[in-house]
Amino acid sequence: MDRVIRIICVGNRYSGDDNAGPLVHDQLAGMPLPAGVELVDGGLAGLNLLRFVDGAERVVFIDSVTYIQPGVVVLAGQDIAALKPSDYDHAGGLSYLLGVLPEVCDGQVPEVLIVGVAGDVDQEKLAAAAHTSIALAVEGAAGVRDCVPCDSPGGQV
Amino acid sequence: MSTTPTIAAPVTHTATTTLNIPLNRVEGDLQIRVEVRDGHVTDAWSSGTMYRGIENVLRGRGALDGLVITPRVCGICNTAHLMAAAKALDALGQVTPPPDAIRVRNLTLMSEHIQSDVRQAILMFMADFANPAYRELPLYEEAVARYAPLKGRSVIEAIRHTKHMLEIVAILGGQWPHSSYMVPGGIASAPCLEDLQQCRHLLRGYRVWYERQILGCTLDRWHAVRSLADLDAWLDECDTHRNSDLGFFIRFAQLIGLDSVGRGHANFLSFGQLDLPAETDVRGFGDDTARLVPAGFARGTQVTEFDQANVAEHIAHSWFEGYEGGKHPFHGVTRPYASGGEGQKYTWAKAPRYDGLPAETGPLAEFVIARHPLFTSMVESDGPNAFARELVRLVRPAALIKPMERWLNEVTPDGTFYTRPKRIEQGQACGLTSATRGALGHWVRIADGKIEQYQIITPTAWNGSPRDSDDVRGPWEEALVGTPVKDPDNPVEVGHVVRSFDPCLVCTVHSIRGPNRHTARIL
Numbered sequence: 001m002d003r004v005i006r007i008i009c010v011g012n013r014y015s016g017d018d019n020a021g022p023l024v025h026d027q028l029a030g031m032p033l034p035a036g037v038e039l040v041d042g043g044l045a046g047l048n049l050l051r052f053v054d055g056a057e058r059v060v061f062i063d064s065v066t067y068i069q070p071g072v073v074v075l076a077g078q079d080i081a082a083l084k085p086s087d088y089d090h091a092g093g094l095s096y097l098l099g100v101l102p103e104v105c106d107g108q109v110p111e112v113l114i115v116g117v118a119g120d121v122d123q124e125k126l127a128a129a130a131h132t133s134i135a136l137a138v139e140g141a142a143g144v145r146d147c148v149p150c151d152s153p154g155g156q157v
Numbered sequence: 158m159s160t161t162p163t164i165a166a167p168v169t170h171t172a173t174t175t176l177n178i179p180l181n182r183v184e185g186d187l188q189i190r191v192e193v194r195d196g197h198v199t200d201a202w203s204s205g206t207m208y209r210g211i212e213n214v215l216r217g218r219g220a221l222d223g224l225v226i227t228p229r230v231c232g233i234c235n236t237a238h239l240m241a242a243a244k245a246l247d248a249l250g251q252v253t254p255p256p257d258a259i260r261v262r263n264l265t266l267m268s269e270h271i272q273s274d275v276r277q278a279i280l281m282f283m284a285d286f287a288n289p290a291y292r293e294l295p296l297y298e299e300a301v302a303r304y305a306p307l308k309g310r311s312v313i314e315a316i317r318h319t320k321h322m323l324e325i326v327a328i329l330g331g332q333w334p335h336s337s338y339m340v341p342g343g344i345a346s347a348p349c350l351e352d353l354q355q356c357r358h359l360l361r362g363y364r365v366w367y368e369r370q371i372l373g374c375t376l377d378r379w380h381a382v383r384s385l386a387d388l389d390a391w392l393d394e395c396d397t398h399r400n401s402d403l404g405f406f407i408r409f410a411q412l413i414g415l416d417s418v419g420r421g422h423a424n425f426l427s428f429g430q431l432d433l434p435a436e437t438d439v440r441g442f443g444d445d446t447a448r449l450v451p452a453g454f455a456r457g458t459q460v461t462e463f464d465q466a467n468v469a470e471h472i473a474h475s476w477f478e479g480y481e482g483g484k485h486p487f488h489g490v491t492r493p494y495a496s497g498g499e500g501q502k503y504t505w506a507k508a509p510r511y512d513g514l515p516a517e518t519g520p521l522a523e524f525v526i527a528r529h530p531l532f533t534s535m536v537e538s539d540g541p542n543a544f545a546r547e548l549v550r551l552v553r554p555a556a557l558i559k560p561m562e563r564w565l566n567e568v569t570p571d572g573t574f575y576t577r578p579k580r581i582e583q584g585q586a587c588g589l590t591s592a593t594r595g596a597l598g599h600w601v602r603i604a605d606g607k608i609e610q611y612q613i614i615t616p617t618a619w620n621g622s623p624r625d626s627d628d629v630r631g632p633w634e635e636a637l638v639g640t641p642v643k644d645p646d647n648p649v650e651v652g653h654v655v656r657s658f659d660p661c662l663v664c665t666v667h668s669i670r671g672p673n674r675h676t677a678r679i680l
Contacts, residue, residue: 048320103307
């Protein structure tokens with residue numbers, strides 16, 4: 001049986017600078033998703049999202065980011081590996097999850113990609129993030145093409 | 158516990174130094190400011206730097222909306238908030254949930270507790286044992302091997318095993334976090350036989366791991382530890398005990414004199430939690446007949462009956478306006494006021510008081526109020542301290558697992574899980590329970606079917622409160638006074654004291670800070 005692909009939207013919809021993930025989730029929830037792709041409203045579950053990562057073939061996280069310019073950025077491969085994990089707090093946080101993932105994941109570690117929304121959220125960005133996440137879910141890192149590394153001007157979607 | 162107080166080996170500072178410490182490894186945003194003189198903390202201020210305001214979000218909404226919105230107060234204690242919201246609505250609807258609904262509610266809350274207790278101890282508290290401040294200690298290398306963030310072997314094992322506990326909430330409550338499956342009168346769906354079997358399997362697996370790695374003994378062997386002498390004997394009994402995470406915690410705590418710091422006011426508060434259903438084999442701690450964990454207030458170990466009418470919140474030193482003195486939460490006001498009061502107001506946390514007194518809450522408070530012999534004797538002999546608080550947190554799952562097993566076996570899939578409440582149009586009530594970190598209360602007033610007033614007092618509001626209208630420090634502010642600070646650039650001792658309360662401020666922002674070549678930071 002094929003392993004599942006998940007799009008996990010994280011953030012706090014009550015916090016204006018951290019609500020991109022939940023708002024993209026709302027858009028994706030109204031769109032048809034490709035077969036084999038599941039959508040998860042990850043909220044602030046942080047490390048507790050581990051059970052949604054276990055057993056997946058690929059996971060695309062969507063979250064708010066700070067970046068040198070507003071837009072939608074994609075992190076993959078070495079960009080994610082180079083992120084400095086934060087200390088653990090009760091929520092664990094996405095960075096902590098990514099830091100311990102190779103050690104604590106049940107089964108094969110999935111491919112991980114991050115779609116980041118930088119700057120003030122608007123409908124254009126939310127739509128771009130939603131469509132980017134679907135493309136990445138289907139194609140994986142191969143679908144990144146113009147997006148990484150994130151400090152490259154080409155990193156803007 | 159015999160100690161060699163290596164914590165208490167401060168360098169001498171003749172001048173007063175002020176340290177502002179943004180404390181990591183806590184939930185939300187917490188800043189501690191301490192004054193240090195002659196190598197000891199002489200005063201402390203605790204500042205919660207994020208505004209919550211959920212109370213104001215709730216006003217004017219439908220009577221039941223608290224069931225959906227208040228679990229969003231915290232991504233970790235969300236089942237506790239759901240429980241508090243549901244209990245308030247039970248009271249407003251004049252209904253008692255059926256026994257099986259009470260069992261299921263309890264099971265989900267207990268799953269949160271036993272997961273969070275172990276994670277806090279291993280990932281948040283004992284991470285400080287791997288602090289370079291202790292590199293000269295004989296147990297340091299072993300502490301690093303066990304508790305270094307992201308890679309310590311106990312850290313990895315704790316994550317691997319605790320991650321399964323919340324599946325019990327998801328199975329019984331439909332989702333975790335932010336489940337809303339509790340409703341006034343019971344729960345929204347009945348678990349089937351397979352659900353219950355799966356929960357038993359998950360709990361069994363957790364128990365086996367907890368006994369092997371955390372305790373190093375069976376639950377029954379641990380429950381035989383009833384005094385400080387028993388604790389010493391348990392530790393000396395075998396290498397399995399000494400090398401478990403509990404055994405290592407005790408040995409390291411002895412080396413650094415953890416029982417010599419963090420005394421505080423020695424006032425304890427429990428709202429009580431985990432109502433006992435009718436016809437259960439589970440007995441309440443301290444023979445309480447209403448709940449597994451009794452309610453009460455204690456000065457030292459002198460326990461008195463709890464009455465929620467004695468709760469009041471002060472805002473003299475908080476970034477709020479609208480009243481002087483204390484207000485009972487039914488009459489509370491949450492009006493943010495971030496300007497003005499310069500030098501006097503320093504936190505978004507209000508200052509809850511019980512009968513006018515600050516009180517710490519959490520597992521130690523619950524065990525003292527339940528008159529647990531070990532922890533009562535510890536408080537009687539040395540007062541509360543960082544060692545006692547963290548020890549009880551590490552062993553609380555041992556007290557909860559067996560009641561969980563019994564309740565899982567008592568639930569009948571074809572049972573009754575809902576009793577229709579009366580229509581909720583008018584009235585006021587409170588829902589009192591305990592989150593993992595201590596007493597949690599929701600005070601609600603309904604008018605014309607809408608929420609007219611909603612006040613939430615969280616455990617960290619109690620523990621991390623600022624000074625009140627009489628300028629009396631909050632619990633961990635007081636507990637910090639006298640703490641030795643050996644190195645002002647690395648005040649690990651301050652962290653021990655504050656973390657022993659398991660701080661949990663508002664869930665707001667999580668962050669990834671990118672490496673040098675990146676500027677990405679995930680909020």
